[in-house]
Amino acid sequence: MTDLTRTFGCPVELTLEVLGGKWKTVLLARLKQGPLRYGDLRRQVSGLSDKMLTQRLHELEQIGLVRRAVVGGHEHYALTERGESLRAVLQSLYDWGSAFAAEAAVKLAP
Numbered sequence: 001m002t003d004l005t006r007t008f009g010c011p012v013e014l015t016l017e018v019l020g021g022k023w024k025t026v027l028l029a030r031l032k033q034g035p036l037r038y039g040d041l042r043r044q045v046s047g048l049s050d051k052m053l054t055q056r057l058h059e060l061e062q063i064g065l066v067r068r069a070v071v072g073g074h075e076h077y078a079l080t081e082r083g084e085s086l087r088a089v090l091q092s093l094y095d096w097g098s099a100f101a102a103e104a105a106v107k108l109a110p
Helices: 011-019 021-032 038-044 050-063 087-104
Strands: 066-071 074-079
Touching: 011 021, 021 038, 021 050, 021 066, 021 074, 021 087, 038 050, 038 074, 050 066
Parallel strands: none
Antiparallel strands: 066 074
């Protein structure tokens, strides 16, 4: 769980605390493309257990980056306005990773 009650040394430290770990950022990057059902997120993010997916989505909801809605009996997740404010950051991470993968001959899944 993210602890926002302590004093942070700088804004980058706070950002890394909020986005901590790879799963939160990966989930946000997927949701940047548009709202997704829980099952769709589960399929798109391989290597993530149901328990971890549920925990990370809950944490992102608590921070106010993601909202959950039940539509037609299915859970849907989408970025909130605060989550949308990360769009440029997420795109920069994607672009950097793509360029680095090409330079370093790192394979990326399709």
